[in-house]
Amino acid sequence: MDVRTLCLGLLTRSEASGYEIKKAFQSGLSHFYDASFGSIYPALSRLTEEGLVTCKEEPQDKRPDKKVYRITPAGRLAFIDALGRPPGHDRIRSDFLATILFADLLSPRQIAGLIDGRLTETRSLLAELREQAKEETRAAGDRFVIAYGIAVLEAEVTFLEERRHVIEGAALLGRAPGSAAAD
């Protein structure tokens, strides 16, 4: 699902400006999606051209006019249609996992640092999601997705805590007996 469709989806909930949509991305989707202004603003222009949203300009003192977008009936239909299509596979790119993959090229200290950093980051994301889970104004979908994120992140933390010694130990062995291979 591209940024354009996601913007349309957020506009099914309430009218909003590009700036507000960016904030919505950050507080609620940030753990599995993100978007920059450079993709949001063009997306909103395009949706307007296509008649899926309308734009109302609110003049403001000494600031660019605030452009408030509102979804049209056609836009709502288009979005529901998009939701109906079978979703594509998740795409995950994790520098962390890619690095761990080659743990045998790193020192035990480097691996420990890497995992410490990951745990800190994951715990802080977890804390953020738990805060979000408390907000009762959220749509049912939001709450489910937040709970999903919490479940996954908890599993990650548990895994790292319980198994980190395995990979930290493996590094100690370096190029262990039998690894005379490719050189």
Added chain:
Amino acid sequence: MDVRTLCLGLLTRSEASGYEIKKAFQSGLSHFYDASFGSIYPALSRLTEEGLVTCKEEPQDKRPDKKVYRITPAGRLAFIDALGRPPGHDRIRSDFLATILFADLLSPRQIAGLIDGRLTETRSLLAELREQAKEETRAAGDRFVIAYGIAVLEAEVTFLEERRHVIEGAALLGRAPGSAAAD
């Protein structure tokens, strides 16, 4: 980490052709990374230009020459240097979660279908990873990353099994009470 760096990483393990690198992506990284020929072949050309790998052409009957790439000492240093840099954040794009986010716009049947599909897919990926976990020739990093994937996917399956009723029920509320049976 881009495809170019990842190719370099795979070549720290053994020499390989572009075709073989594609296979390596599929059997071992596919749950958190993927790459097409369209990115692998140019990446290998570029690595060769930069002197990080060398290329040996093996002529084959009635097929394009097989080009076997081997990492150079400079390449190995460059890769270890890349591993040392702090990893960026994970990037996840999940059409499934994006769709669930707007569950209130879908019928209970659609949501159930969506979750059934997700469970099937996740279980099949899980089975694949469990097969991979059995392979004893894997590097320590591979095994750790595979186990990591298994832990996360198990948490996802458990979450969906235990909590799906929450979101399936929420969809019921989005429609006129009593009209659920007619859907």
Added chain:
DNA sequence: GAAACCATGTAAGTTGTTACATGATTGG
């Protein structure tokens, strides 16, 4: 007085996918 927030937008650059181009061989 610095940082963060509000507010929009464009242009250049990155990174990657899909489709095209070519074609033999092997297994079900």
Added chain:
DNA sequence: CCAATCATGTAACAACTTACATGGTTTC
């Protein structure tokens, strides 16, 4: 006989990100 595997590569396209451009206001 059809699909998959082997084998490489290019060109067009897609979708985003980053940096640039502009500038007042509020909060620490």
